[in-house]
Amino acid sequence: MRRKVTMLVLILVSIILQSTVCQMIAIASVKPNLLIILTVAFGLMRGKKDGMVTGFLCGLLTDLFFESVIGFNALLYLWVGYFSGYFYRIFYDDDIKTPIFLISISDFAYGILQYCFMFLLRGRIHFFYYLRRIIIPEVIYTLLLTIICYQILYHINKRLSLTDKRSVDSFV
Numbered sequence: 001m002r003r004k005v006t007m008l009v010l011i012l013v014s015i016i017l018q019s020t021v022c023q024m025i026a027i028a029s030v031k032p033n034l035l036i037i038l039t040v041a042f043g044l045m046r047g048k049k050d051g052m053v054t055g056f057l058c059g060l061l062t063d064l065f066f067e068s069v070i071g072f073n074a075l076l077y078l079w080v081g082y083f084s085g086y087f088y089r090i091f092y093d094d095d096i097k098t099p100i101f102l103i104s105i106s107d108f109a110y111g112i113l114q115y116c117f118m119f120l121l122r123g124r125i126h127f128f129y130y131l132r133r134i135i136i137p138e139v140i141y142t143l144l145l146t147i148i149c150y151q152i153l154y155h156i157n158k159r160l161s162l163t164d165k166r167s168v169d170s171f172v
Contacts, residue, residue, distance in 0.1 A: 003160050007042065007054060010156070014038045015061045030137040032145040033107055035062060039077050040084040040103045041153040048085030055081025069118075076113055080106045099150050100143060107142045111135035 014034045022031040035058040043051020059077030063070045084102050091098065115130050124130075 002163060006156065006160060007050070008057075010038060010153070011054065011057050011061065014058065015065065018062075019065060027141065028133075028137070030134060030141055032141045033110070033138060034145070034149065035059075035077065036080060036107045036110060036142060037103055037146050037149050038153065039081045040106050041099065041150055041157075043081040043084030044087055044091050044099055044102060045154070045157045046085075047088040048082050051081030051085035051088075052078050053081070055079070072117065076110055080110060096147070096150065100146055103146050103150075104139055104143055107139045108135060111138060 014037075018031075018034045022034060025031065039051060039055040039058050042054040055077035056074050059074035060071075062073040062077070067073060084106060087098060087102060111131075111134065115127065115135070119130065120127070
């Protein structure tokens with residue numbers, strides 16, 4: 001129960017930070033994607049199921065607060081959480097290369113899919129402009145923020161794992 005409440009609080013804090021602080025620190029209208037960091041981190045540290053739940057909730061809140069189409073971002077973030085959960089088995093505690101790689105690939109794929117379904121289908125075919133001006137700078141900006149945020153999420157997950165372990169031991 002503690003894990004679920006903590007996950008909901010982290011999602012709410014991330015969506016609030018995404019809509020306030022990230023708007024203020026945007027460089028040339030490009031802002032980091034905290035929700036991708038959170039979704040990939042939980043998928044990587046907890047597996048497919050937690051990654052999917054986190055991704056769906058992050059995407060649904062993004063749709064409700066920022067977008068006009070409800071469900072599109074929920075589906076994209078759900079996929080991100082599911083595919084990052086595949087790497088749960090090769091997750092190493094002290095290695096930050098895997099999360100950085102997964103977050104960069106996920107943010108890049110998210111940007112490409114966002115372009116395809118939100119801009120390309122409306123006749124805006126300036127893909128390389130969108131790639132150069134929005135997708136790649138967002139990936140770089142998100143990676144810089146990943147170095148800080150991932151460590152915080154890792155320590156929160158570690159503390160929750162210790163709490164879960166203690167509660168299981170108390171039943172035995």
